[in-house]
Amino acid sequence: MTEGIKIATIGGGSSYTPELVEGFIKRYDELPVRELWLVDIEEGKEKMEIVGNLAKRMVQKAGLPIDIHLTLDRREALKGADFVTTQFRVGLLDARAKDERIPLKYGVLGQETNGPGGLFKGLRTIPVILDICRDMEELCPDAWLINFTNPAGMVTEAVLRYANIKKVVGLCNVPIGIEMGVAKLLDVDHSRIRIDFAGLNHMVYGLDVYLDGVSVKDKVIEMITDPNNSSFVKNIEGLGWEPSFVKALGVLTCPYHMYYYKSREMVEKDLKKAKEEGTRAEVVQRLEKELFELYKDPNLDIKPPQLEERGGAYYSDAAVRLIHSIYTDRRDIQPVNTMNRGAIASIPDDSAVEVSCVITKDGPKPIAMGDLPVPVRGLVQQIKSFERVAAEAAVTGDYDLTVLAMTINPLSPSDTIAKQIVDDMLEAHKEHLPQFFNEVQA
Amino acid sequence: MTEGIKIATIGGGSSYTPELVEGFIKRYDELPVRELWLVDIEEGKEKMEIVGNLAKRMVQKAGLPIDIHLTLDRREALKGADFVTTQFRVGLLDARAKDERIPLKYGVLGQETNGPGGLFKGLRTIPVILDICRDMEELCPDAWLINFTNPAGMVTEAVLRYANIKKVVGLCNVPIGIEMGVAKLLDVDHSRIRIDFAGLNHMVYGLDVYLDGVSVKDKVIEMITDPNNSSFVKNIEGLGWEPSFVKALGVLTCPYHMYYYKSREMVEKDLKKAKEEGTRAEVVQRLEKELFELYKDPNLDIKPPQLEERGGAYYSDAAVRLIHSIYTDRRDIQPVNTMNRGAIASIPDDSAVEVSCVITKDGPKPIAMGDLPVPVRGLVQQIKSFERVAAEAAVTGDYDLTVLAMTINPLSPSDTIAKQIVDDMLEAHKEHLPQFFNEVQA
């Protein structure tokens, strides 16, 4: 890595980009980014230009010598990059809306990361990511791939298993969100809290919680189950858990666990929402439209506060914080998606896990967590099985594997309904799933 | 073990007893049983006498010197026994009917073995089994405990973890049923088929299938997915699987997998049945009534053919075959529930698994199966987590653990509904769950 860092951001037209830029500006002293290349595809060109111009104004305001490049030429952007961040969405939010709506037709949660929707998001995304990996091998073999694109766990698994580059990290804002929530609950500064995270992306547990190095896990669990804290808890935990369940579980859950430990209520909630306000994708589409209207304002030269409503808070912070730690060999502890190497028992050494890691210049080094607690082993293993079968289906375009992945997903009610959803989804996403329709194309 | 073998059968008033007796009679030459003690509790006395008298007539007809003893004194029966078989049902079929009906009220499968019903069956059964183990330690420390009582996996886990006797085997007729089904499908004699079974009780997979020592697994899977074999398949597999699912899964399933890979259809089916003909328990209650009417006939001196309709075929055969192999150090291969010892990766060495074993005089020796195939690891791990938490709940009478066990069961739709079912079930089964109501009683 040279003095002047080059970043390539695939999916640069994303509404998140201003957060990323803000993150680089804030940390410029220790992380001197010289070139930020925003890359997008033809369909995203307009959005990229809007957000790219905002980025330029932000940098100018900060008075920093960061060059912002906008391009449709991915290979040009990758050439000599030090870090590649991926935040693209194959098929845009329209595709996400289908991932959410189609399963709901069958009374099944879409859940665009570890659920039925996530399977198809993975099928669309993984081939593109592997393509980027092939380009990186050639154009920037020493660069780190920092992937935010969901399903981040499945994508990291696919890169570890099917790509030749080894420097990949999958990122999620969920763990940092839990740490912040706990800090707020205990009314202490975030820096005093440390959580031992272990599991998979969106299936991560807090095995222990430390305040100033002393375990406060039991206290936190006690507080979470206290109805007086319900408003807070709902904030980080969604609907609120049964106290008996949480106490006996004995570890902290993440918000996505709602889909698995409360699936019936979540289906009902999603069905209602889909009817009343649209699915999350549809809501976000409206939010994004408003955001891009804001971004167009030539007087705007900061990240607008409205972006926080978009969701995904801390994502930018998580990403830049990670790049910062790698670049400076900071050796702080961050929960990321990386190769297991024995950190979590019963998950293969060469599989992706989400786990607290020390971040060195050589990347994340996972902290050994030993066996997962008995009650959570099953679900973690089940999602790992799902991720692996799904990744293989994405790479091979194999129909049977796709039905299998859908069937073994814990949100699936049966093999037959799984097959019906797969058939519907394949048809709906046809243009973004060439690996399944090769023969037709040939 | 002495020349004359002593068997103690706890729950001797069961309608299955004639099968057991038939099994001992058939194998008398190599397995010279001299005393068969049928034990039951006060409530089962009448049935025990009916079935016991039939047993006596069967033995007399066979002209064999097997003494049949009927007793309510369990300790008397255990004294010096060589084998103890357990086939009792705490709370009788009435309790099973509740295990089935209460979850259905919430649109949840009862599934009296690995499901919500099975949890409560375990909570009622495990303390009694552990009590028997304590008696055995004292009265027949060298005896083998051959347990048929469901949930056989959870019960074996509980004995391995919480009892001092080590000689325990859990038995199920499912694997032998699959082998027979495959033999029929291939139209060959059962003896030519061998299946590598691995998993848990009622969650067991056939990892490979051999005909005369050559793998025919792919052929069998092909046949299973052929609609022309559907009538047969339905017989062993219930509703019939999606061909894509089965092919990609790549291993043989067991009938109980229907509950997990086809839960929605199974709920609907069970709801319909419960309405039209009653739950399985209620159907069996009627069947049993008829059976006991038959058994009363003083001219009956064989196992009546109507018993086969009762379900549970091959159970007797499985049990006596196992006792036979242990007694004669036969070293044949049988799938049973025993301590894992590394046979199945990712399941703790000291947990119970259902796996093909060589049966020696020193008991079953599991065959090392290595890693389970990726797609099945999750569900197996999930049921193992459920079994362990459930076993701990049974031993401790801990309410929170019970809610946890119910919630992590794959058939559970949410923590809240899990809690509701637990509350209903605890109330309904109160008299058989003293460990949960100690304080009330005190």
Place this chain on the structure above:
Amino acid sequence: MTEGIKIATIGGGSSYTPELVEGFIKRYDELPVRELWLVDIEEGKEKMEIVGNLAKRMVQKAGLPIDIHLTLDRREALKGADFVTTQFRVGLLDARAKDERIPLKYGVLGQETNGPGGLFKGLRTIPVILDICRDMEELCPDAWLINFTNPAGMVTEAVLRYANIKKVVGLCNVPIGIEMGVAKLLDVDHSRIRIDFAGLNHMVYGLDVYLDGVSVKDKVIEMITDPNNSSFVKNIEGLGWEPSFVKALGVLTCPYHMYYYKSREMVEKDLKKAKEEGTRAEVVQRLEKELFELYKDPNLDIKPPQLEERGGAYYSDAAVRLIHSIYTDRRDIQPVNTMNRGAIASIPDDSAVEVSCVITKDGPKPIAMGDLPVPVRGLVQQIKSFERVAAEAAVTGDYDLTVLAMTINPLSPSDTIAKQIVDDMLEAHKEHLPQFFNEVQA
């Protein structure tokens, strides 16, 4: 496999061949061998003819329709074979003599299987075995390779790791010898004894010992440490162990353990023997000479009793017993070298181990043994490391790996002496190690 079994024996000119033939004759009823192909190389032609003619006389005497073929054309012999047995010795006993003498020059044990000599035996043997495997892939892809050639553990490891055929078993007479020794010690018939064997070839332990299914391990260990049994013990155990050591070890050792747990005495003994009577290879050369003189006698039509003195008793029995069990799907328990598959913890699943297996028509199925006892884990792991590095050195012809393998062997006194021995041995065995001298040849 067809009715008439075809056996190909590579190294057919071995003095052991009459035992093998006797074994086939004895078991002809259940194992109807029709063709036995003895294969050897030009240098072994004369011996093959002598032993082959004896074999023909033996078969004739037995009145059995077994055709004995003698050939130098290995491919002809392999074509359509059902079982391939390998008992050849690259470089003949002359090479073994060097394996023994050269290390002794440095005060180091030769030990032609797991020791420094064994390393070079492996380097010479593995390329030939892998060549045979390639031929088998093409000419008899369904055949089983039954390897007796030492170092049998390293050879099996190499086949599992570097060949494409999967049907390989490594055989040794050590475990069966221990069982027979124990039977004699207890003065009972061998059939009543069963030992749980686990470890590696020539590094195998008896984890438990059963007499009629009841553990008598402690009693056997007690007897072994009783000086009154010393003459017996010396017979199976060599010099006799310190009672304290054996009691605390808590498992049965094998005779080869003498080299590791008594290396100093063994070096002294070997040095003395080498001086007085020659190394074992030289003694065996004389014995073989005498044997072949006997074999030439046209009136001899049985295996001559003098063969037993040659050592290697039970080898033939072990081999034919194994072939018999595979052919008839006998499902008896035999200790053989096969893929671990989790049977022994801490050894990779895909490595070779020597372990009690059930022998089916689909080959050996290892019995899960769980963790090895603490005190023996280290030595087993060390030999496994040695075997793996050695196998890689054999395949690659890499000098550094060879020095590494020699250095990490537990009998090696230092890296520098290891290097000296390697240099001497490479020179001495040059003609049989083409993989190390390719450049010179080119």
Place this chain on the structure above:
Amino acid sequence: MTEGIKIATIGGGSSYTPELVEGFIKRYDELPVRELWLVDIEEGKEKMEIVGNLAKRMVQKAGLPIDIHLTLDRREALKGADFVTTQFRVGLLDARAKDERIPLKYGVLGQETNGPGGLFKGLRTIPVILDICRDMEELCPDAWLINFTNPAGMVTEAVLRYANIKKVVGLCNVPIGIEMGVAKLLDVDHSRIRIDFAGLNHMVYGLDVYLDGVSVKDKVIEMITDPNNSSFVKNIEGLGWEPSFVKALGVLTCPYHMYYYKSREMVEKDLKKAKEEGTRAEVVQRLEKELFELYKDPNLDIKPPQLEERGGAYYSDAAVRLIHSIYTDRRDIQPVNTMNRGAIASIPDDSAVEVSCVITKDGPKPIAMGDLPVPVRGLVQQIKSFERVAAEAAVTGDYDLTVLAMTINPLSPSDTIAKQIVDDMLEAHKEHLPQFFNEVQA
């Protein structure tokens, strides 16, 4: 932990104490030690007073409010301590001299840590350490035990397995010495080097070496094997390795590996030294005498430079650095001895390993290293087996286990010689091994 930190140093009369005091003085700003209690036994009183007075002068010179307490009352010192450091030597250097001389009589290395001498050092030390642990449980249950007393690996294993306190770390200066050596070799500042350490105490390997986050392992190995660097290498590596061995091994060794990979040369060297200048213990006795003469000088108020010749450089730094990182929750990476928790495959989760850890206020968190490289697995496993059997022998006073531990040590030439050494050593160390002589005492 309160503002004012209390340290209790068991074996406070050690010649190392001035280094420790210097370390606390240097880091006072972030690590405000208020009380340092030096504890020793009656025999060490004089030395403790000499070194304690020097410590007082050092503190006074630094102008810091650190109270130095000298006491023979261990319980008084432990009361309310925040950190307990142990650097005592049961039987003093006289005992070490016996540990070294007795095995040499048999031509066997003494090696006072992982070797035969280390076994007896462990037998003497472990009961005292466990006694301290019992006191800590009562008097300072939240304190950390920082153990430097050798054999540090075996002692940590014993505490993890047999004590009730969980906060224990074993410390060694070997890894930090390797890092410093590599920095010097590459001529860069130590802070730019990071090594992934994994293994056991004095049996630790550098799996990878990073300069500014980029692996330079291959380059370092290349340099180590270059004869031009031999003077340096000898410095950190002793006699110098065979280049072929080191290259094929592929990881960095530690100086103690000389005893195992070069045992014959080391025996010869030690025998020669023992004759010419005395064993290491005897040399150190002379050095210590001179040191204490220096310490007595009332004008000396700094750590005298001659202490560095004593050996054990960086020990103090390592210890204070560790305490500093725990106290300040620094989260830097340090190699220490701690519970494995899956960091190193094939070593039980609950065993002690020496591994790179992140140091948090909650103690060291091991970094997951996955499988050790094939060639080093054996020796690591063998030493772990030795440590475990030795620790059990220390706790039980079992003679047979002691002979077993001695026999399975890789430096042992045979069970018989092992027994002879054990018998000699038991006699020689009788007064410090009450657990073996209880009956005599009673």
